[in-house]
Amino acid sequence: MKTAEIREKLIREINSSHNKNLLEELYRYLDRENKTQKTYNLSDEQKLAIEEAREQVNNGDYLTSEEASQEIDEWLKK
16 A cells, blocks of 8 residues: 555544544654654765666566575685
C-alpha cells in the first residue's frame, strides 16, 4: 500500500472516530514521532552514488544475497 493510500485511510478512520482517548493517544504518538524524525541532507556525492546504484539495479547489475555470500566465501578461502 502506498503512503498516500495509508494517509487517506487514517484520515477516514480518524474522522469517523468518536473515541477521545484513542484520538489523544494517536495525536501524542504522531507528535512524538514527528519531533524525533530526523531529516537527512545528502551531499551531491551521496546523491550521485544512489543514482548510480539505481541504474545498476535497473540494468540487472547486482548480486543476490546468496551470490554475494558465495563470492565472500570464495574470497575468504584464498
